[in-house]
Amino acid sequence: MLDTNEILRLADIVPESVVDGKGIRMTVFVQGCRHACKGCHNPGTWDENGGAEYSVNYVADLAKKNPLLDGLTFSGGEPFLQPKPLNELAKWCHANSLNVWCYSGYTYEQLCSLGEKDGDVRELLNNIDVLVDGPFIEAQKDLTLAFRGSSNQRVLDMNETRKTGKPALLKGV
Numbered sequence: 001m002l003d004t005n006e007i008l009r010l011a012d013i014v015p016e017s018v019v020d021g022k023g024i025r026m027t028v029f030v031q032g033c034r035h036a037c038k039g040c041h042n043p044g045t046w047d048e049n050g051g052a053e054y055s056v057n058y059v060a061d062l063a064k065k066n067p068l069l070d071g072l073t074f075s076g077g078e079p080f081l082q083p084k085p086l087n088e089l090a091k092w093c094h095a096n097s098l099n100v101w102c103y104s105g106y107t108y109e110q111l112c113s114l115g116e117k118d119g120d121v122r123e124l125l126n127n128i129d130v131l132v133d134g135p136f137i138e139a140q141k142d143l144t145l146a147f148r149g150s151s152n153q154r155v156l157d158m159n160e161t162r163k164t165g166k167p168a169l170l171k172g173v
């Protein structure tokens with residue numbers, strides 16, 4: 001049990017996925033998105049009052065039950081609209097040897113600038129291992145790409161990015 005009362009508003013939880021990052025992952029689809037990308041794969045996640053509430057404890061307990069997981073993926077929807085509860089979940093993941101991938105319709109640079117004013121955004125950016133960044137752009141859609149829908153999106157190694165101070169692409173993807 002985590003020492004938190006944080007609540008997440010989610011569209012869905014997929015207990016096992018191999019398409020939302022490397023390895024076997026549990027994917028948490030957050031509810032709420034303001035990017036309105038044309039051709040969005042998941043418009044049902046846009047309504048910030050939709051979905052259902054889940055405690056961070058519930059999600060962590062669900063992940064704990066599967067010893068095969070390599071990590072959790074935060075997808076959506078827009079995870080950075082709920083940075084506080086996701087920070088708690090990300091910290092729990094790292095304490096339990098699980099890595100954290102996160103999708104965002106914001107670019108890394110936009111998130112850095114949002115993080116200058118919002119400590120929770122900054123903390124979430126610091127608590128994820130891989131960031132798949134940027135909006136889905138229909139004109140750049142490419143079904144051959146791994147883990148992303150359009151070629152403008154980048155799969156960023158956040159540990160390397162933090163080390164070098166520059167956005168670093170994840171190797172081997």
Ligand code: SF4
Pocket residue numbers: 033034035036037040041042043045076077078104105135136
């Ligand atoms: S960021 Fe993702 S969920 Fe949001 S509109 Fe774009 S594709 Fe859809």
